[in-house]
Amino acid sequence: xxxxEIKEKVFQIMDEYKIGVLATVENNKPHCRYxxxxxxxxxxxTPTNKETHxxxxxxxxxxxxTLLGYEGxxxxxxxxxxxxxxxxxxxxxxxxxxxxxxxxxxxEGPDDPEYVVLKIEPESIRLMNKKGEPAQNIxxx
Numbered sequence: 001x002x003x004x005e006i007k008e009k010v011f012q013i014m015d016e017y018k019i020g021v022l023a024t025v026e027n028n029k030p031h032c033r034y035x036x037x038x039x040x041x042x043x044x045x046t047p048t049n050k051e052t053h054x055x056x057x058x059x060x061x062x063x064x065x066t067l068l069g070y071e072g073x074x075x076x077x078x079x080x081x082x083x084x085x086x087x088x089x090x091x092x093x094x095x096x097x098x099x100x101x102x103x104x105x106x107x108e109g110p111d112d113p114e115y116v117v118l119k120i121e122p123e124s125i126r127l128m129n130k131k132g133e134p135a136q137n138i139x140x141x
Contacts, residue, residue, distance in 0.1 A: 006127055006136045013069035013080045013127075014039045020068035022046065022118075024057040024086075030065075031057060035118075037068060038098055042140070044082060044120040045098045049106065050090070051114060058086045064120055078129055084122040084140075094119070 001009070014037070023032045033054065035046040044066060048054055058064065062085040069079035089095070092110070098117050099110040107115040127136040 001136055006138060010080055010125055010127055017069045020066055023065040024054050025061045025063060026057045042122050046118045047103055048116060048118055049114050050116040055088050058088060062086050081126040082122050083124045084120050086118050086120045089117040089119050
């Protein structure tokens with residue numbers, strides 16, 4: 001698979017699978033949780049409350065790892081691993097861009113001061129392929 005095909009497949013997974021796993025680091029140990037994700041190019045965005053553990057963990061250590069695309073069918077499912085750095089975005093334009101009405105059960109709206117967006121800038125992306133094919137990598141250095 002060439003780099004163009006790899007990127008196309010990664011975008012396909014990012015478009016199709018909105019729920020994934022976000023791993024942060026707390027006291028030198030991983031802490032994982034399911035999150036909803038959107039993306040702009042390869043940069044991921046996920047909403048959260050600014051008073052959550054994940055926001056605190058990212059402020060202390062911005063390195064994160066994300067998994068997207070697992071189909072739940074077992075060994076051999078295609079998915080994407082994103083390693084990168086996260087930051088807490090409180091800018092109103094960012095909050096409005098990534099607002100979704102489904103978030104109304106947690107927030108009053110995009111103006112809610114508790115609502116923030118985590119921005120995950122990739123350092124590397126691995127496309128994990130079906131049927132034992134080798135992983136394909138995209139680097140960002």
